Amino acid sequence: MRVLLIGSGGREHALAWKIAASPLLTKLYAAPGNPGIGHEAELVTLDIADHAAVARFCTEKNIDLVVVGPEGPLVAGIADDLRAANIRVFGPSRAAARLEGSKGFTKDLCAKYDIPTAAYGRFGDMASARAYVEKMGAPIVIKADGLAAGKGVTVAMTLAEALAALDACFDGSFGQAGAEVVVEEFLTGEEASFFCLCDGATALPFGTAQDHKRLSDGDIGPNTGGMGAYSPAPVMTPEIIDRTMREIVEPTMRGMAELGAPFSGVLFAGLMISGEGPKLIEYNTRFGDPECQVLMMRLKDDLLVLLNASADGQLAHTSVRWRDEAALTVVMAARGYPGTPEKGSVIRGLEEAAGDGVEIFHAGTAINSGALIANGGRVLDVTAVGDTVGEAQRRAYATLDQIDWPQGFCRRDIGWQAVAREQAR
Known part of the structure; x- marks a missing residue:
């Protein structure tokens, strides 16, 4: 198989490393890649925002599968444009990627399908958001609705922090991503990351991890894109995994199908686990970074086989094996x-x-x-x-x-x- 991997971060290096080990692989390209990825793949200069140029490259190089790493291209609809050119893709459509691209969309989906999550409000102006925050009090969570490179979420422990976070959103600190804001109830418990490979109909559990978002030791300091992770996450017991599938993932898959946007690719559920069970914090529609790195180290099976099964709607006939370590x-x-x-x-x-x-x-x-x-x-x-x-x-x-x-x-x-x-x- 000839594969094009899109992305340039640590997640994509881990994916390249694992894909390169597949006996199915004949050629791996990466755009734009990085020096580490260059040890596993041929780096190519492509403007990944130019979907037509990516499609032309795939046609010229007889690419059998495109693996999209980061969320930006998915939310921008690269999977749709490549599929329209008869190119196989691992990753969700633009409509399905709204699960990450709009936090408000996901919260509304949770409300419609009784998926356990934090209570919330959606706001498009400072006055109404401020009134809600002042009514609810702190601690409270402020989220820019759109993609903000992992920096659009503030866990505000004081009212002043919450109002400052609202100001940042509505003053344009996060661009269009902050034009609408989601304000959420503060959840307590232990966070965990849960992954599923999906093909539009089937969601196959694909490992657990725990990320460390805060900058400094002791989980203090500002939120980051992630300062480390480990897998498996002990808090994700078999019972919690079963409940997560039944109460969160499966209703999401049904809901997206009913909306005409069946989900394929990676569904990454950020969870809060407490005595009440799992609650959804947010969805991502790609592998986590740095969670992907630990998952790839533990995965026993051929990743390329699994990606193909997702792209071809064959996950119902697929299983996943993990190293004990x-x-x-x-x-x-x-x-x-x-x-x-x-x-x-x-x-x-x-x-x-x-x-x-x-x-x-x-x-x-x-x-x-x-x-x-x-x-x-x-x-x-x-x-x-x-x-x-x-x-x-x-x-x-x-x-x-x-x-x-x-x-x-x-x-x-x-x-x-x-x-x-x-x-x-």
Whole structure:
């Protein structure tokens, strides 16, 4: 098979690494990719916002499957345009990608189909949003309705924080994404990430993980795109997984089909788990980043077989096998992240640091005059497997400490909840 992978982050490097291991693969292209992905695929210069150009490339290169990594192209309808050109795609349509592209759309779907989630309000102006926030009080959650690169959500612990978050949305800090705002009840419990591969009719459970969104140790500081993750998530017991499928995923699949937008691709449910069971925080319509990295490390099966089954509507006849080991990834970020990261610093020692059972995925790197440099906020994902989360954690940090990059930083407590559980046994 000839495959085109779209994207340039750590998620896409992990996907490229796993796809490249498939016996089905004859050629892997990536657009635009990054230096790490370049070890697994041929990098091509394509404007992925120009769907016609992507379709022409696929036709010229006889591409059998396009795998879309990031959410932006999906929300923009790249899957629709490629399918219209008779090109097979792994990823949802524009209409189905509204589950991520509009938080208000998803909340309304939950209300219609009795899917457990936080109470909410939708607002298109500051006055009505402010009145609702003042009525509800803090803590409360403020979300820009559209895509905001992981930065449009504020968990406001005070009324002042909530009002400042509303100001940021309506003042244009998030562009058109903040033109409408969703205000949600503050949920308590333990967060977890749950993934399903979908083909429009069938949702196949595809692993669990726990992400660390806050910038600093102890889960403090601003929200980020994710500072690390581990898999599996102990809080996702078989009972919780069963309830998540019955109460959240399956009603969503039915609802989207009834709306004429059957969902195919990856359905990523961000959950809050409490004594009441699972509640949906939000949906993403692609693999999580950095959750994808730990899932790919644990996946025993051929990823390309699974992606094909999703694209062809064959998931009802498919199963997934996982390694018994845990996996953990630590994000190394550039100084200044999640604000304005410092770019251009040189990174050394990756070859010496890498070892058996450890992969260093590139998230925001580039080559300048032959040197590897930081070219983004989240730059490297140091990912390890181990018999326990604690062992994977030790191996990841031991590898990370060998990397020569003084301008980088990381959290030092990724996986702390799972490690605490292990130590309490």
